[in-house]
Amino acid sequence: MSWVEDANRQVDFLIKQLHLKGTEKILDLACGFGRHSLEFARRGYDVTGIDITPAYIDYANEQAKKENLNAKFICQDIRTITFDEEFDVVLNMADGAIGYLEDDGENHKIFSVIAKALKNGGKHFMDIMNGSYAQTHFPCKLWDAGEKGLTLSAFEWEKDRKTLIYGQVDYMYGEALYKPEMKEGNPIRLYSLDEITEIFCKLGLRICNSFADFSGKPSSDNDIQLMVYSIRE
Structure with missing residues (x-):
């Protein structure tokens, strides 16, 4: 399966599991070159992607302009983002920089950014390795x-x-x-579902579901992948 086909399949899954209507404003954190962001934009969503790598952001912006998509991409350290209740959906795909920083304090800044960026009732989805x-x-x-x-x-x-x-x-x-x-x-730094649940609870996020892969299989301690869907309350 090609990366394009894989991104299409994953976006299909997200739309179904998060019950998206097509009008949501989406923030894609550590978006890379925008394979998920661009696919959401092709389907009519208003998308903002953030990544710290200039080459990725340049490519994504060029592609969005070429296809005349409602998507913008910003080169920035996620920890410095100041969005405040602006998004219906926040995504951390393919790890999405979760656990990549130097210590727990810095990693927790990513979780705080997620919670702050979401509107009340907004939805978050992360795809990480299972601690x-x-x-x-x-x-x-x-x-x-x-x-x-x-x-x-x-x-x-x-x-x-x-x-x-x-x-x-x-x-x-x-x-x-x-x-x-x-x-x-x-x-x-890898996180278990129990750890994510505890961290999110303190930030006003409630876990709705967790999966082991994009087939929708429920998560377990014996699966290497952990995908978590939560809502800000």
């Missing part, structure tokens, strides 16, 4: 066969900090085997 899964399944190593070679992914788990350390190394087909240096990504 409960990490506690019981990491550390582990996985091999993945691609078109050009094999990728070895290593998942380490710092239990006290509830933090994932991810490393990756590539082996190209036809090349001599050697022991390359594993490339480590930034540590990611």
Whole structure:
């Protein structure tokens, strides 16, 4: 499935599960190059996307202009956003920067931005890695066969900090085997559904549903993905 087809399928899911009518104003946090934002805009929604990477924002704005879409994209650190009860929907897709900051205090700023940006009765959806899964399944190593070679992914788990350390190394087909240096990504603070529920309750957000994937399967501690739908009250 292509990225375009995948984005279309995910937007279909969001519209159905969040009971969207087509008139909502949507904020997409850490939107990347706008694959979800642009698809919502193509369907008539008023969309604002935020990302800290200039190249992503430039691409998204160019695409929105090219297609004459009602979408704007802003290059900004999410923590500095000052929207106040302006949006019907806030999205954090493909992690949406949740858990990527240096400590719990900084990560919680993202949650505060979400709650503040939502109108009363507004809806939030996040798609993150499941902290409960990490506690019981990491550390582990996985091999993945691609078109050009094999990728070895290593998942380490710092239990006290509830933090994932991810490393990756590539082996190209036809090349001599050697022991390359594993490339480590930034540590990611992972959250369980119970933690999200507690944090959101303090911010006036009520959990409505949680899923394990975009088929609508209910979430569980044995699923690596955690998707949470909540409403601001």
